[in-house]
Amino acid sequence: MEILRTILVFLHLLGMAIIVGGYFANIKAPKVIPGMLHGAYLQLITGIALFGLLEAQGAMTSDLRIKYTVKVALGLLVAVFAFLGNRREKLAARTAAEVPVGAGAPGAGPAAGEPGGPVEPGARVRNPSAPFAHLTFGAAVLAVVVAVFWV
Template identity: 35%
Template sequence: MDVLIHVFVGLHIVGIGALLGGFFSQLKAARAGEARMIPAMLHGALTMLVTGVALVGLNQADDNSLNTVKIGVKLALLVVILGLVYVKRDEEKVESAVFGAVGALTTANIFIAVLWT
């Protein structure tokens, strides 16, 4: 079971890499006011959601202790990120505040994962 959990952790990291990488790839365009939500950002957020839910289930099945408050906070942030990216995915230009919020919430999600023990 540990190997399967580690595989899903790796996939979860790939998802956050796609989301954050998509954000970083649009920073130059954001400075010009022409940033957009690229497909990598949507796919990364969806990957994070699916693998995160799988990780909770796998850890519960393996009788590992879970911090449900931490999981709830991370899920809430991810739902907001996913909502923003999904709603704005077809727009040619996204407002700087919305684009910045996606980057800030993604970064907050990373720090919650790493620092909240």
């Protein structure tokens, strides 16, 4: 049982490293990368498994149950933020690839490249998932703070 717990803790910490590493790898232009989403899923699954393992061993007190319930809720938030940010990145990439470049006929509105004009294929919206990258990172760090400092 101890070996299983150790493996789950290792995978749980690996998920956190993936989230934090993905955030810092894109710190100049924050975005949710697929690795951050996978790390969030890994953390959520291993966190729930660790919670269940403690419950199965009968080692849960009411204080620990509250702490781990808060951590599972934070894990869900991290996964939701990462999912929404990843979805926004994919949507922005798909939209930029599908929008045709306008010919700029007189009176038809702004031409390509002008503010409010059509977007060239391949052009991307700058950092569409930046808020979700910040929220994912912040919620993951908050989960660590709860794990370390909540006695």
